[in-house]
Structures are given as C-alpha cells and as structure tokens.
Amino acid sequence: xxxxxxxxxxxxxxxxxxxxxxxxxxxxxxxxxxxxxxxxxxxxxxxxxxxxxxxxxxxxxxxxxxxxxxxxxxxxxxxxxxxxxxxxxxxxxxxxxxxxxxxxxxxxxxxxxxxxxxxxxxxxxxxxxxxxxxxxxxxxxxxxxxxxxxxxxxxxxxxxxxxxxxxxxxxxxxxxxxxxxxxxxxxxxxxxxxxxxxxxxxxxxxxxxxxxxxxxxxxxxxxxxxxxxxxxxxxxxxxxxxxxxxxxxxxxxxxxxxxxxxxxxx
Numbered sequence: 001x002x003x004x005x006x007x008x009x010x011x012x013x014x015x016x017x018x019x020x021x022x023x024x025x026x027x028x029x030x031x032x033x034x035x036x037x038x039x040x041x042x043x044x045x046x047x048x049x050x051x052x053x054x055x056x057x058x059x060x061x062x063x064x065x066x067x068x069x070x071x072x073x074x075x076x077x078x079x080x081x082x083x084x085x086x087x088x089x090x091x092x093x094x095x096x097x098x099x100x101x102x103x104x105x106x107x108x109x110x111x112x113x114x115x116x117x118x119x120x121x122x123x124x125x126x127x128x129x130x131x132x133x134x135x136x137x138x139x140x141x142x143x144x145x146x147x148x149x150x151x152x153x154x155x156x157x158x159x160x161x162x163x164x165x166x167x168x169x170x171x172x173x174x175x176x177x178x179x180x181x182x183x184x185x186x187x188x189x190x191x192x193x194x195x196x197x198x199x200x201x202x203x204x205x206x207x208x209x210x211x212x213x214x215x216x217x218x219x220x221x222x223x224x225x226x227x228x229x230x231x232x233x234x235x236x237x238x239x240x241x242x243x244x245x246x247x248x249x250x251x252x253x254x255x256x257x258x259x260x261x262x263x264x265x266x
Contacts, residue, residue, distance in 0.1 A: 001034055001173075003059055005042045006158065011053035017161055017168065027112065030193040031246050032215045033253050034173055037191045040213050041206075045160075048205040049169070052159035054096060059173075061094035063154045065123045066223045067147040072234055075150075078224050079238050083108035086138060087223055088147060090123045099123065101130055103137045124149050124180075151226045152178045160206070167197040167204045177226040185229045189253035192220060218246060229255060231262060240264065 032041070051058050067088040068074045077085040085106055092099040102116040115137045121127040126134070126147055134144035158171040171193050176186040193215075195206065203211075219242060228236045228243065240263060247254045 001038055003038065005038055005046070006051060006058045008043075008046045009049060009051035009058070009160070011058065012050040012161065014052055014054055016050070017052060017159070026195075026197055026199045028195045028217050029220045030195070030210055030215050031218050031220055031250065031254075032191055032193065032210075032213075033250050034189045034191045036213060036215070037171065037173075037193070041193075041209055041215075044209045045205050049160040049162050052161065057095050059156050059158060061154070061156050062091060062172075063094055063123065063152065064089050064091040064222075065149050065152045066226075067126065068150045069142065069146050070148065072150075073142060075224060075227060075234055078221060079235055081238070086142070088134065088138070089223070090119065092123060101126075101133065103134065105137075123152075149180055150232070151223065151230060153222050153226050154178075155222075162204060162206075166201060167195060167206070169196070169206060170194050172222075175222065177230050179230045179232065183230055185226075185255075185259065187229075187254055188256065190250065192222075216249065218242065218249075220246070228263065229259065231259075 054060060067090075074086055074088070083106070087104040089102050089104070090099060091102060099119050099121075100116040101119050102114055104112060104114050106112045115133075117130075117133050119127070119130065121130065126144065131144045134147070138144060153175065154177075155172045155175040158173070160169040160171070161167070162169075171191060173191045174187075175190060175192070176184065178184050193206075193210065195204070197204065224236075224239055225243065227234055228239045243254070243263065247260060252260075
C-alpha cells in the first residue's frame, strides 16, 4: 500500500478542524478496499481537501479498549437495534502519547454526542478516580464499577477536511482486534471512510468519487464488529449479515477465509 499520495495534500493543524462544525451533523460510513482508496479515491480529491498533520505525521496510529458490563448491556443494545445507546472506551493516540476516557451516546434521533476526559491511567482498566466521570454521564441502569474490558482495536487514521470547511472525513486503515485473552484478529486490505457533514448539504467531491467507484454506504461499528470477528460468545445475528454484505462488496478482502467460515457456519 503506497501512502505517497498523502504527501500531495496541503497540511493543516489539529486546531483548524474546529472550523468545520455542523449544527445538524450527519455521519456516514463507507467500507472499501485499501487499494481502491489509495489508487482510485485519494488521488482525485487532493485539490479539494486538507490533510490534518500532527508532529509532521499524516498517518497516525490509534489504540482503543472498549468496556462493557458482564451481561454485555452496550453490545446487546446495539445488536437489538436500540436507538438510544452508549459506548465506553479508552483511547490512546500512539504518536502523541495522549489518552482519553470517552463516553459516546447515540440518542433516538440519530445524533451522537461524546464526553471525554484526558487520562494517564492504564487503557485496560477503569481507575477509581474515573468512576465519578462515568457515573455523571452514563444512565442509571449502568453501574460504572461493573465495567470490564472486552475488546481492543488498533488502526491507522487519515483525517481530511474539505477546503471550504463543509465536511470532515476520517479514514481508518489496517484495523485489527485483540481480546483480553490475547486472541488477535487482523482485517485484510480493508479501510473505512467516515464522512461528517451538515444534513442536506449537496454531494461533496469525496462523495462523488466514492459513488463513481461504486462504494456504498454501510453501517459499521468497530466495537461490535470486533467482538464478532474475535468470536466472542455474544449474540450477533445482526452483525453477521452486515459482515456478509461487506465481505461481498470488498471481493473477500475483509477477513481470512477460515474466520469467515467459522462466523457464517456458527
């Protein structure tokens, strides 16, 4: 995967992203092959987008640990199609060494809000000093003291901002997962484009080039998909069908054949 195309974008700092704020934001995700991304998508939008650069890096590494209750409340709500749901995670920006404890809340209107605090504690456990933050922002039916780590993911991210500040985009590549028991699962040749833009806005240059290459929108949760791909003992009929759709669209590059057989034959 030749990442030289990233050098052709004009760089901007992290602080400039704040200019691309939206009152009524829509998030859409597009899974695609990494070779298609670097050869048929990015070269055609160089003049339309800035790339975020931190410490002279444009391809940045992330590690995230997700937490859930012993009875998998967060996962089950997503699997059952609940509109109002939560995720709790700790994330490290590997290249800068900064880490955050985050709560993501998607409400029944489809809007996602994120609360976070910077931390210096381990990614793999909730520190006693962090329970107050969780209790303040989680619903009463979740006891923060019961939360346990269930899946870790790692990936590299590219962040683009349209030059008129009308759209932001994150692109995640080299996605892999690790369970608390140290089982590793790596995707193969897979990338995820996520667009953030104002509702009702006309199609952007990136949306147009994705459509031109037959790249379709699809729902995708790194947390939930990671638990399925890691063969954790959770109910996952909803995600099995999503994985099947993605695998078909990407001509089989998403995961190894052995893992695919174990998921679909289970």
